[in-house]
Amino acid sequence: xxxxxxxxxxxxxxxxxxxxxxxxxxxxxxxxxxxxxxxxxxxxxxxxxxxxxxxxxxxxxxxxxxxxxxxxxxxxxxxxxxxxxxxxxxxxxxxxxxxxxxxxxxxxxxxxxxxxxxxxxxxxxxxxxxxxxxxxxxxxxxxxxxxxxxxxxxxxxxxxxxxxxxxxxxxxxxxxxxxxxxxxxxxxxxxxxxxxxxxxxxxxxxxxxxxxxxxxxxxxxxxxxxxxxxxxxxxxxxxxxxxxxxxxxxxxxxxxxxxxxxxxxxxxxxxxxxxxxxxxxxxxxxxxxxxxxxxxxxxxxxxxxxxxxxxxxxxxxxxxxxxxxxxxxxxxxxxxxxxxx
Ligand code: ADE
Ligand code: ZN
Numbered sequence: 304x305x306x307x308x309x310x311x312x313x314x315x316x317x318x319x320x321x322x323x324x325x326x327x328x329x330x331x332x333x334x335x336x337x338x339x340x341x342x343x344x345x346x347x348x349x350x351x352x353x354x355x356x357x358x359x360x361x362x363x364x365x366x367x368x369x370x371x372x373x374x375x376x377x378x379x380x381x382x383x384x385x386x387x388x389x390x391x392x393x394x395x396x397x398x399x400x401x402x403x404x405x406x407x408x409x410x411x412x413x414x415x416x417x418x419x420x421x422x423x424x425x426x427x428x429x430x431x432x433x434x435x436x437x438x439x440x441x442x443x444x445x446x447x448x449x450x451x452x453x454x455x456x457x458x459x460x461x462x463x464x465x466x467x468x469x470x471x472x473x474x475x476x477x478x479x480x481x482x483x484x485x486x487x488x489x490x491x492x493x494x495x496x497x498x499x500x501x502x503x504x505x506x507x508x509x510x511x512x513x514x515x516x517x518x519x520x521x522x523x524x525x526x527x528x529x530x531x532x533x534x535x536x537x538x539x540x541x542x543x544x545x546x547x548x549x550x551x552x553x554x555x556x557x558x559x560x561x562x563x564x565x566x567x568x569x570x571x572x573x574x575x576x577x578x579x580x581x582x583x584x585x586x587x588x589x590x591x592x593x594x595x596x597x598x599x600x601x602x603x604x605x606x607x608x609x610x611x612x613x614x615x616x617x618x619x620x621x622x623x624x625x626x627x628x629x630x631x632x633x634x635x636x637x638x639x640x641x642x643x644x
Contacts, residue, residue: 310641311641312592314637316637318399318401318620318622319401320401325368325384325408325583326582333346334348344370356555356587368583375414377422378418400437401440401469401620403441404440410455417463423440427440439468440466441468441470441471443472443473446474457490457491464496470496470497471498472501480509481502503527508531510528511523512532523545536573540573545576546575551582551587552581562598563602565602568603568604568608577612578612579612614634617630
C-alpha cells in the first residue's frame with residue numbers, strides 16, 4: 304500500500320452508516336459482562352469465543368449474535384458497549400455515526416426498552432462532548448419476528464423521538480420479504496422516523512425494489528444484489544439512493560467467495576452512491592478502516608476513490624446540508640495536509 308493511501312485511510316474524517324451496536328461486543332467484554340451479570344455462556348475464554356466466529360451464512364452469524372447479546376442486561380452494559388465502540392473508532396478518524404440497535408432482541412429477554420436506549424444515548428451524548436463524534440440512532444425491527452412485535456417496538460420508539468432518528472429492518476432476510484412490514488413502516492414514516500432496510504444482502508434484487516417501493520426506504524443497507532438487475536442499478540444511480548455496503552461482513556458471511564468479489568467497485572463504477580462500513584466489527588474481525596483497507600487492497604481502489612468513499616459517507620448520511628458541507632470541507636483540508644506529508 305502506498306504511503307498516501309495509508310495516510311488517507313488512517314486520517315480522513317469518515318462517517319459510519321451501517322453499524323449494529325450489538326455487533327461491536329468484543330469477546331473480552333462478552334466474558335466480562337457474563338461474569339458481572341452471572342450469565343452462563345458456552346465459552347470460557349476469548350479463544351473459545353473466537354473459535355465460534357466461523358460462519359457459513361447470515362443465519363449462522365445471527366445465532367451467535369443473539370447468544371452473545373444475552374450478557375447485556377443493565378443500562379451500564381449498554382453504555383460500556385457503546386462507549387468502547389466510539390473510543391475505538393475515534394482512532395479511525397470517524398466523526399459521525401448512524402448506528403442501529405435491535406430493541407426486540409433485548410425486550411424479549413426482559414430488558415426494558417428504556418434500559419437499552421438510556422445506555423446507548425448516554426454514550427452517544429458523551430461522545431459528542433468528549434470525542435467530537437456526532438450521531439443518529441436507527442431502531443431496527445427484527446424481520447424474523449411478527450409484525451405485531453414490530454408495532455410494540457414502534458410504540459416504545461414514539462415515546463423517545465428526540466433520541467431515535469430512523470427505523471430499519473434487519474435479521475434473517477430469506478423468507479421475510481419487505482412487504483411483511485409495509486404497515487409498520489407506513490406508521491413509522493407517519494410518526495416522522497426516516498426509513499432504511501437491510502435488503503439484497505442474501506435476498507434478491509426484488510427485495511431491494513420492495514424496500515424502495517413498499518417500505519419507501521431512503522437508504523439501502525447492503526443492496527449487493529441490486530447489481531444483479533441493470534434496471535434497478537440504473538434507478539439507484541439516477542436517484543442517488545445511498546447503499547451502505549459492508550465488504551468484510553459479506554466475505555465473512557460467505558455472501559462473496561473473497562474480498563476481491565466485493566461489489567463496491569462495480570457499484571461505484573455504475574454511478575451509485577456507495578459507502579463502506581463494518582456492520583458487526585467484532586464478529587467479522589474488522590472495524591471501519593479495515594474495510595477501507597480491504598477495498599483498497601482487494602479491489603485496487605486508488606487514492607482518489609478512497610477520498611470519494613469518505614466523501615460519500617457524509618453525502619449519504621442523514622446530517623443536514625450545512626453539517627455535510629462542514630465534513631466535506633474537513634476532508635478537503637485533510638487531503639491537502641496528507642499530500643504535504
Ligand atoms: N443484524 C446484525 N447484523 C446483520 C446483518 N448483517 N444482516 C442482517 N441482520 C443483521
Ligand atoms: Zn447490518
